[in-house]
Amino acid sequence: MPKILFIQPTQYYENGTALCKQRKINLPGLVFPLLAAMTPEHWEVEVVIEVVDEVDFDCDADLVGIGTMGHAIFRGLEIAREFKKRGKTVFFGGYMASMVPEKVLEMGVDSVVVGDAEKSYPQLLRDYEKDGKIKKIYDLPISELKNLPLPRYELLLDKPLGNMLPVQAGRGCPHLCSFCSVSCIYKGKYLVRPIPEVMRDIKRVKELGFSGFYLIDDNIVGNPGYLSELARQIKPLNLHWASQCSLNLARNEKLLQEVADSGCRILSFGLESITQEGLDKLNKSWVKVTEHEKLLRRIEKVGIMPSSEMMVGLDSDTEESLRATLDFVNRARIPIPRFYILTPMPGSELYEQFKREGRLLHEDYKKYDGTQAVHTPENISPEKLTEMYWWLNRRVFSLSSILRRTILHKNALKHPLSHLFALGVNLHYRHYIKKGVTPNIF
Numbered sequence: 001m002p003k004i005l006f007i008q009p010t011q012y013y014e015n016g017t018a019l020c021k022q023r024k025i026n027l028p029g030l031v032f033p034l035l036a037a038m039t040p041e042h043w044e045v046e047v048v049i050e051v052v053d054e055v056d057f058d059c060d061a062d063l064v065g066i067g068t069m070g071h072a073i074f075r076g077l078e079i080a081r082e083f084k085k086r087g088k089t090v091f092f093g094g095y096m097a098s099m100v101p102e103k104v105l106e107m108g109v110d111s112v113v114v115g116d117a118e119k120s121y122p123q124l125l126r127d128y129e130k131d132g133k134i135k136k137i138y139d140l141p142i143s144e145l146k147n148l149p150l151p152r153y154e155l156l157l158d159k160p161l162g163n164m165l166p167v168q169a170g171r172g173c174p175h176l177c178s179f180c181s182v183s184c185i186y187k188g189k190y191l192v193r194p195i196p197e198v199m200r201d202i203k204r205v206k207e208l209g210f211s212g213f214y215l216i217d218d219n220i221v222g223n224p225g226y227l228s229e230l231a232r233q234i235k236p237l238n239l240h241w242a243s244q245c246s247l248n249l250a251r252n253e254k255l256l257q258e259v260a261d262s263g264c265r266i267l268s269f270g271l272e273s274i275t276q277e278g279l280d281k282l283n284k285s286w287v288k289v290t291e292h293e294k295l296l297r298r299i300e301k302v303g304i305m306p307s308s309e310m311m312v313g314l315d316s317d318t319e320e321s322l323r324a325t326l327d328f329v330n331r332a333r334i335p336i337p338r339f340y341i342l343t344p345m346p347g348s349e350l351y352e353q354f355k356r357e358g359r360l361l362h363e364d365y366k367k368y369d370g371t372q373a374v375h376t377p378e379n380i381s382p383e384k385l386t387e388m389y390w391w392l393n394r395r396v397f398s399l400s401s402i403l404r405r406t407i408l409h410k411n412a413l414k415h416p417l418s419h420l421f422a423l424g425v426n427l428h429y430r431h432y433i434k435k436g437v438t439p440n441i442f
């Protein structure tokens with residue numbers, strides 16, 4: 001029986017010597033259970049999630065497929081080199097490899113699956129089965145997200161998991177924010193799955209004994225009618241769920257209530273910044289920073305805990321605005337905040353713009369990890385930006401800020417479990433901050 005080994009690489013701690021490892025994966029990705037379900041039955045499939053598993057370089061796999069997310073691609077390339085030394089055929093897929101496929105091929109990888117894999121990956125397997133050869137690039141986009149197979153979640157079940165499994169609702173995004181990898185790959189295309197197929201997957205997660213799911217979709221409120229119907233069908237299942245969304249959800253109070261009633265407990269919002277001009281320049285003017293606090297309060301009122309993604313180092317950022325970002329997070333008492341330095345990911349529109357304008361400090365992509373300035377912002381020096389980024393993280397993840405935003409939060413008595421969960425997440429992030437790593441592994 002031919003065998004395929006899928007690997008999701010981890011990343012290194014700041015000093016580059018030790019690999020980030022955890023006892024548990026709280027949020028596993030969906031890619032490999034889904035690709036496994038697209039793999040013909042006569043193939044054996046094994047999944048390695050390196051943050052909890054060891055890679056056995058001497059395993060008997062015929063094909064090795066490696067996932068790429070941001071700078072974790074560098075660990076992926078190291079793994080690929082080891083397998084190439086042992087004569088294996090190695091292919092990459094995922095956002096980072098899709099944004100720079102030619103560069104990845106130059107590093108000795110046999111093939112890159114660019115973007116959606118639903119047509120490309122089966123083609124790659126057919127080619128391999130024909131004569132043991134695969135093409136350098138597979139780039140067969142899809143035009144609808146229908147008839148996806150039921151993900152083979154069972155391949156994850158021998159791993160130490162939290163209480164959620166992922167289910168996808170939509171892929172891509174209708175917006176064209178210049179810094180975003182999703183807009184770079186999908187260019188405004190946003191595909192949603194039929195609700196019966198999403199419900200089939202959610203029910204499977206429940207059958208497997210999980211109490212919740214993570215709904216993958218970059219902006220689940222993008223289609224309000226769809227979300228309302230999905231919430232209606234999820235409600236009787238008595239599950240809790242989390243997703244990503246824009247604050248626009250809070251403008252539609254009826255829908256917001258339906259979402260909360262269906263068991264949604266955490267939503268992550270791309271607030272991005274407290275300065276509007278910088279966001280406008282990044283083509284994200286549809287986010288209104290003056291409304292952040294008001295809309296966040298509405299979200300909390302219905303019992304949904306907000307989590308936030310914010311960037312620093314926009315052209316409108318100054319030392320003062322970074323200090324004000326700390327005040328904002330503490331004032332709004334955001335239970336689960338995350339920060340990155342604005343990073344022009346190679347392949348993105350922002351990267352091309354900064355390159356044209358001579359604003360890239362270097363092209364050492366290993367450092368494009370969101371923890372260090374790699375470009376020159378207009379109103380703050382790159383050195384000061386990096387220094388203040390870590391200052392912000394240290395202050396936000398100080399014990400006093402953590403306690404105020406979690407178990408001492410005014411809603412903690414109403415929703416004790418969510419706030420205890422947030423406390424755990426913050427302490428986990430605090431651990432990563434101390435190690436010089438942006439906290440984004442759960």
Ligand code: B12
Pocket residue numbers: 008009010011027028029030031034035049065066067068069070071072091092093094095096097099113115116117118121166168171172180181182216217218345369370438439440441442
């Ligand atoms: C869940 C998730 C995570 C989870 C789980 C990751 C995991 N180990 O699987 C956590 C929270 C741990 C995580 C961490 C990170 N993530 Co993440 N994550 C996601 C998220 C929300 C969903 C991914 C998913 O499962 N999608 C469902 C699948 C079915 O869809 P898909 O990913 O589009 O995959 C399809 C194709 O792309 C392709 N494909 C994808 N991978 C592969 C691999 C192979 C071999 C093949 C053949 C095909 C293939 O096949 C799929 C079917 O068509 C995406 C956002 C998004 N919009 O997708 C970000 C996203 C992928 N993450 C991203 C980033 C940057 C990171 C971090 C680097 C963040 C950080 N700064 O630390 C870390 C890296 C961690 C690591 N060591 O790898 C970026 C990637 C951008 C880029 N340029 O690479 C995204 C797009 C978010 C964003 N908007 O920027 N992430």
